Amino acid sequence: MDHSADVEKTAGTVEILSRSSSAEKASEPVAPIPIPPKLVRWNQRIENLSGFEARGITRVLPDQRHAASAFGYIQMALLWFSANISANNLAVGMLGPLLFELGFLDSAMCSVFGIFVGSAVTAYMSIWGAQSGNRTMEHPWSNMPEQIVARYFMGYWPAKIACFLNMVLMVGYGTIDCIIGGQILSAVSGGSMSLIVGIVIVALVSWVVAVFGMSIFHVYERWAWIPQLIVLLILIGSAGPSFNASLPNAVQGSARTASRLSFFSLQLSVPVSWAAAASDFYVYYPESTKRPLVFLMTFTGLSLAFILVNLIGIGLASGVATNPAWEAANDVSSGTLILAGFDGLLPRGGGFGKFCGVIVALGVISNNIPGTYAAALGCQVLGRYGKMVPRYLWVCVVVLVYFICAAAGRDHLYAIFQNFLALMGYWVMIFVAIVVEEHLLFRRRRRSPRLPRGFDWTAWEDQKRLPLGIAALIAFLVGWAGAIVGMHQTWYVGPVAESVGGADIGTWLGVAFAGVLFPPLRFLELKKFGR
Numbered sequence: 347m348d349h350s351a352d353v354e355k356t357a358g359t360v361e362i363l364s365r366s367s368s369a370e371k372a373s374e375p376v377a378p379i380p381i382p383p384k385l386v387r388w389n390q391r392i393e394n395l396s397g398f399e400a401r402g403i404t405r406v407l408p409d410q411r412h413a414a415s416a417f418g419y420i421q422m423a424l425l426w427f428s429a430n431i432s433a434n435n436l437a438v439g440m441l442g443p444l445l446f447e448l449g450f451l452d453s454a455m456c457s458v459f460g461i462f463v464g465s466a467v468t469a470y471m472s473i474w475g476a477q478s479g480n481r482t483m484e485h486p487w488s489n490m491p492e493q494i495v496a497r498y499f500m501g502y503w504p505a506k507i508a509c510f511l512n513m514v515l516m517v518g519y520g521t522i523d524c525i526i527g528g529q530i531l532s533a534v535s536g537g538s539m540s541l542i543v544g545i546v547i548v549a550l551v552s553w554v555v556a557v558f559g560m561s562i563f564h565v566y567e568r569w570a571w572i573p574q575l576i577v578l579l580i581l582i583g584s585a586g587p588s589f590n591a592s593l594p595n596a597v598q599g600s601a602r603t604a605s606r607l608s609f610f611s612l613q614l615s616v617p618v619s620w621a622a623a624a625s626d627f628y629v630y631y632p633e634s635t636k637r638p639l640v641f642l643m644t645f646t647g648l649s650l651a652f653i654l655v656n657l658i659g660i661g662l663a664s665g666v667a668t669n670p671a672w673e674a675a676n677d678v679s680s681g682t683l684i685l686a687g688f689d690g691l692l693p694r695g696g697g698f699g700k701f702c703g704v705i706v707a708l709g710v711i712s713n714n715i716p717g718t719y720a721a722a723l724g725c726q727v728l729g730r731y732g733k734m735v736p737r738y739l740w741v742c743v744v745v746l747v748y749f750i751c752a753a754a755g756r757d758h759l760y761a762i763f764q765n766f767l768a769l770m771g772y773w774v775m776i777f778v779a780i781v782v783e784e785h786l787l788f789r790r791r792r793r794s795p796r797l798p799r800g801f802d803w804t805a806w807e808d809q810k811r812l813p814l815g816i817a818a819l820i821a822f823l824v825g826w827a828g829a830i831v832g833m834h835q836t837w838y839v840g841p842v843a844e845s846v847g848g849a850d851i852g853t854w855l856g857v858a859f860a861g862v863l864f865p866p867l868r869f870l871e872l873k874k875f876g877r
Contacts, residue, residue, distance in 0.1 A: 418631060419643050426647030428571035431578060431655050432713040433706050434526045437680045438616055439659025441763060446605040447596035453660045456606055460613030461652040467778050468617050469645035472624035473637040495625055498801055499781045501815015508777050509727045512622040515770045516721035520748030523710040524548045525759050529681025530707035534700045545752045551711050553745040556718040557738045567712060574709045577702045581658060584690035588669045589661035604849035608834065611853050615771025617648050622774055623720035662687055680759060718744055761836060772856050776825035779861045780818050787865055814875055817867035825860030
């Protein structure tokens with residue numbers, strides 16, 4: 347996938363000038379926004395840099411895609427594996443014993459099964475990229491020839507809500523990645539490097555790769571997993587003897603059940619967070635790409651990566667109670683605890699252990715890059731003027747935002763994990779429930795003369811051939827109401843969550859409310875409007 351630069355440049359500049367296509371003729375044109383000629387020339391010079399991605403949210407047409415190959419399928423799995431064997435996911439695993447007070451076995455079981463469910467959801471959402479050539483959360487503006495995926499399920503305007511929430515999600519993960527990476531780098535230096543400097547390093551490297559786009563991103567992810575995997579295996583060998591696999595639950599009865607469900611939901615939320623952007627990275631695959639293989643490769647890459655790092659994180663957390671050095675390290679930060687795991691190497695605290703710590707810290711960049719890329723595309727989606735700004739400038743804005751958030755929240759990492767991840771998981775699962783029902787209940791069979799079987803990807807601009815989105819919007823909002831009454835967060839506990847012992851069941855109530863309400867509303871929408 348590293349040959350996309352030439353194709354991307356043929357798409358023209360970053361949509362700062364209006365264009366036309368045969369599909370555009372079905373709608374009224376919108377006058378282009380005048381851009382100063384000097385700005386246009388300056389932008390074109392930047393885009394002509396070698397390896398630079400000029401394409402923003404423009405649809406990738408079938409004749410602009412790469413030929414199918416066995417390596418292409420393998421790279422799907424490598425992409426997700428490389429992006430997720432990172433330190434931020436190690437820290438998520440630690441929450442089982444340290445925050446939810448579960449034993450090793452309970453934490454491991456909740457983690458593995460939560461990851462399986464979350465990875466399956468994201469793998470399902472990934473199949474639309476090659477089929478349509480569209481980014482999942484793309485949103486075209488009037489006479490500019492792009493399609494979207496979310497718009498075929500949510501409707502023209504409601505899809506913007508999902509797009510905005512996805513941007514918040516990606517920025518939030520960027521914040522977490524910067525904090526974790528900064529903590530480890532600071533610990534490696536023995537405190538001589540401040541946490542802020544570590545955050546700057548992670549943000550800066552993420553910015554460089556995300557600015558150049560998918561071409562350099564695929565090359566980076568193709569190889570970045572190798573040193574990460576080697577170092578994680580070294581960590582297992584070094585820290586493994588101190589893992590307490592017999593650690594019992596510190597909570598019993600209804601409190602244990604609540605902790606199990608909450609940690610399971612949290613583990614599910616992490617791989618699910620990729621669902622809203624999963625197809626973004628497959629738009630250069632041909633339309634003939636086999637959907638079962640896309641699902642399988644995505645699921646394999648996600649699940650293997652998350653299970654590996656989360657079990658290591660659970661092992662590190664299980665040893666805190668019996669290893670005084672680890673307990674002291676955990677009191678400083680989760681990044682310091684990760685570095686302490688290398689103390690089993692000889693000589694203790696030597697240079698090789700610190701070198702491994704640096705590799706782990708820089709590994710969060712692999713996780714940060716795709717989120718930064720997706721958030722920048724989302725900025726172009728939200729409106730006509732946002733689309734006028736080149737993607738690489740939006741990357742700068744996104745990196746600046748999560749750098750500021752990381753600097754401000756650097757001392758509250760666990761609170762961010764506990765509240766932010768679960769909160770964002772609510773809306774993604776509600777959105778996925780609507781997508782699944784629209785696909786399976788209404789698109790597999792022709793429910794209306796004006797609603798074709800399957801999806802007509804040429805209808806990207808014709809609002810008369812797209813859902814109005816009334817049913818989806820109502821179901822989405824009602825689903826959120828269900829999530830609110832079932833959530834258990836530091837700042838709010840819903841009445842239903844309180845009645846079941848404090849378990850966070852917001853995800854499940856949100857999915858249930860939206861899943862039950864959407865089919866009848868969609869049926870009425872089709873009956874009334876035919877689309």
